[in-house]
Amino acid sequence: MSDKVFIAPRLVGSRFEDxxxxxxxxxxFTALEDLLIEVAKGIYLTENPNRKRVPKGFSDGIYLKLVEIDEGSSIAKFAIASMIALNSTLPLENLNNFTYFEKAKDRIISVVESVNNGNLPTEVDYKLLSYFSKIGKNLLDDESIDFGYDYSSKTSSKAILNKATRKKLLLSGEQKTEYIDNIKLFARIPEIDQKNNTF
Structure with missing residues (x-):
């Protein structure tokens, strides 16, 4: 594998055992990619208070790509890539923006960790919490994603997102983001009468 691993979340649960x-x-993970970009932009603006906007092309063509799935339940190894590096018409300084994406990854991991430690996120813009309406939405009750998992030393972190953590994150914002979950509804219909269109 030639790509440098950017993040390797470990997914645990019955569906990942194979x-x-x-x-x-x-x-x-598509929503995680969007969140990384937004957090990276926020970090850039915080570190460059003289700027009102991020530079042109700051996140153009930047994306996560799944390069491998390892064992240990399922460990999804993602590299961060850019089409700009291959076909660049933008200034070279835009290629140095990857450091902001590293910082964004660390910030997201620390937010999930803080919720698991019993703290509410304070340093993050509350609108970013709405991304967690999509991140973790498809997890089942027995499943979790460890975003801070260290795949080289095979050690877990406290940045584990499960249904309970996701709910805390979504309800911790000032605007109390709506909490949406996937549910299955089962019903028993004892009689159907097609003639009278009743059941």
Missing amino acids: HTLPVNILED
């Missing part, structure tokens, strides 16, 4: 990823879980 070291694969259900397709609907990839939606969660």
Whole structure:
């Protein structure tokens, strides 16, 4: 594997025991990619108070790509990549923005950790918490994602997102983001009368 691993979340639960990823879980990582970009922009603006906007092309073409799924339940190894590096018409300083994405990853991990330690996130813009309406949405009751998992030393972190953590994150914002969950509804219909259109 030639790509440098950017983040390697460990997914635990019955659906991941065969070291694969259900397709609907990839939606969660799409939302994580969006959150990384927003947090990276916020960090850039905080560190550069003289700027009102991020530089042109700050996140153009930057994306996460799944490079491997390892065993240990399922460990999804993602590299961060950029189309700009391959076909650059933008200034070279835009290629140095990867450091902001590293910092964004660390910030997201620390927010999930803080909630698991019993603290509410304070340093994060509350609008960013709304991204957790999509991240973790497809987890089942027995499943979790460890965003801070260290795949090289195979050690877990406290940045574990499960249904309970996700709910705390979504309800911790000032605007109390709506909490949405996937549910299954089962019903028993004892009689259907097609003639009278009743059941």
